[in-house]
Amino acid sequence: MQQYRTQNPVNDEVVATYDFTTDADINIALDDSAQAYKSWSKLSFEDRAEVMRKVADLMLERRVELAQIAGQEMGKRMGEAVGEVKYCASIIKYYADNGAQFAADEEIPTNSDGKAIIRRLPLGTLLGVMPWNFPYYQVARFIAPNLMLGNTVLLKHAEICAGSALAIQKLLDDAGVPKGVYINIFATHDQVADIIADDRVHGVSLTGSERAGEIIAAHAGKNLKKSVLELGGNDPYIILDTENVAEAASTAWWTRMSNTGQSCTSNKRLIVHEDIYDEFVEELVKLAQQMSPGNPDERDSAKYCPLSSRDAAERLAKQVEKASSNGATVRAGGVLADVGAYYSPTVLTDIPMDSESFHEEFFGPVTSVYKFSTDEEAVAIANDSLFGLGGSVFSTDTKRAQDVALQIETGMMAVNAPGTAGAEMPFGGIQRSGYGRELGPLGMDEFVNKQLFYVAN
Numbered sequence: 001m002q003q004y005r006t007q008n009p010v011n012d013e014v015v016a017t018y019d020f021t022t023d024a025d026i027n028i029a030l031d032d033s034a035q036a037y038k039s040w041s042k043l044s045f046e047d048r049a050e051v052m053r054k055v056a057d058l059m060l061e062r063r064v065e066l067a068q069i070a071g072q073e074m075g076k077r078m079g080e081a082v083g084e085v086k087y088c089a090s091i092i093k094y095y096a097d098n099g100a101q102f103a104a105d106e107e108i109p110t111n112s113d114g115k116a117i118i119r120r121l122p123l124g125t126l127l128g129v130m131p132w133n134f135p136y137y138q139v140a141r142f143i144a145p146n147l148m149l150g151n152t153v154l155l156k157h158a159e160i161c162a163g164s165a166l167a168i169q170k171l172l173d174d175a176g177v178p179k180g181v182y183i184n185i186f187a188t189h190d191q192v193a194d195i196i197a198d199d200r201v202h203g204v205s206l207t208g209s210e211r212a213g214e215i216i217a218a219h220a221g222k223n224l225k226k227s228v229l230e231l232g233g234n235d236p237y238i239i240l241d242t243e244n245v246a247e248a249a250s251t252a253w254w255t256r257m258s259n260t261g262q263s264c265t266s267n268k269r270l271i272v273h274e275d276i277y278d279e280f281v282e283e284l285v286k287l288a289q290q291m292s293p294g295n296p297d298e299r300d301s302a303k304y305c306p307l308s309s310r311d312a313a314e315r316l317a318k319q320v321e322k323a324s325s326n327g328a329t330v331r332a333g334g335v336l337a338d339v340g341a342y343y344s345p346t347v348l349t350d351i352p353m354d355s356e357s358f359h360e361e362f363f364g365p366v367t368s369v370y371k372f373s374t375d376e377e378a379v380a381i382a383n384d385s386l387f388g389l390g391g392s393v394f395s396t397d398t399k400r401a402q403d404v405a406l407q408i409e410t411g412m413m414a415v416n417a418p419g420t421a422g423a424e425m426p427f428g429g430i431q432r433s434g435y436g437r438e439l440g441p442l443g444m445d446e447f448v449n450k451q452l453f454y455v456a457n
Helices: 023-040 045-061 063-074 078-102 137-149 159-174 189-197 210-222 245-261 274-289 310-325 375-383 398-405
Strands: 004-008 013-018 106-108 115-122 125-129 152-156 182-184 201-207 226-230 236-239 269-273 329-332 346-349 366-372 392-394 448-455
Touching: 004 063, 004 159, 013 159, 023 125, 023 152, 023 182, 023 189, 045 063, 045 078, 045 137, 045 159, 063 078, 063 159, 078 137, 115 137, 125 137, 125 189, 137 152, 137 201, 152 159, 152 189, 159 182, 189 201, 189 210, 201 210, 210 226, 236 245, 236 375, 245 274, 245 366, 269 274, 269 375, 274 329, 274 346, 274 366, 310 329, 310 346, 310 366, 366 375, 375 398, 392 398
Parallel strands: 125 152, 125 201, 152 182, 201 226, 236 269, 236 392, 269 366, 346 366
Antiparallel strands: 004 013, 106 115, 115 448, 329 346
16 A cells, blocks of 8 residues: 555564545645746856755755765665765756756857857756655656756655655755755655646656556656656666686676665676676676675675665565566576565576576666677667666776777766766666656756747848
């Protein structure tokens, strides 16, 4: 049953529950947001940037408090949660520093005698529907460019992240964000549909599952509203060769275990050359077997944290069981705890490429490994995917790695690096990984009225 709550995934204890926002309060929020837009959008970029810098500064001050909330709600390791909050502050400061430049008027050549200019103007109130896996980062990368542009935001967070949602609202209020510019709502799914349909709302951004993306996109399309979707991923991580197999395996493993494997851009498919495959898998198995369950506040990386919820852990266990029944080999892990949301880090090999499991996203600490003999075969395996978010290619020969990476069909690619990260790096995918871009200059070019402004001589 849908319910906003704080439920500790370590022991399944429900710490607090929260009432849904009433229809009447949703309507008030829509009015407040629309009214706030009239004044917020008229402020200069400098004035909005001053407010947003205060948000970033306060976020850094409260980083430990915010991290503790995330740990209790969805099991995030304390060090990772603090890092997430610090990253959010850098994103907000990035747009505060660069927003005016990104939205500057752009004169374009014209064959007429007049002057043609592209103006980048805000649209109005936007709805954000955000997930639990990065309770602060997902929100920051949506609101930072859009608030700087002059839009206002209604934010519907994941049901299990109510505490994080309230902490974000309080932080923005305390930083001086004007009333109505950012409003947290504990909306039901039906209310989300009604909000998208409302004339006071001009766009919607979702980060979440494919199913959620289908629903939100349908509502947006029906109501002719702009939408941005960041959905799942099944990112390929290709290792063409290496001088140190153990080190390469370690890098791949700890990249996969970040956030207990609950990241859209995690390296979910390790595609390894046959010359090093056996040794590589052995190293992964060793690393998996060395890990044991721990609490989010422990610093030992060999202690794995719970998943976000018991439901998530049970769902992952069923996926691994299905893969095994289809012919995959569980080399290590694959154990669901009796209590809490713990699922032991798992190494899977031999998943048949014609099976349903091959195309599924394992959203948790499960590493699947595939063998290839030629670069062409590696590309074929990587591109045999319904998703297209990110990916990486590794080789001692950088040109060879680049040549392979250029053939991979994703929204983001990295060469000799586990991935891309940075406020300045555009984020987004293709195919069933969604559409639109967040972060970087492109992140401020989505919910914007690109108005042609022509002045005749």
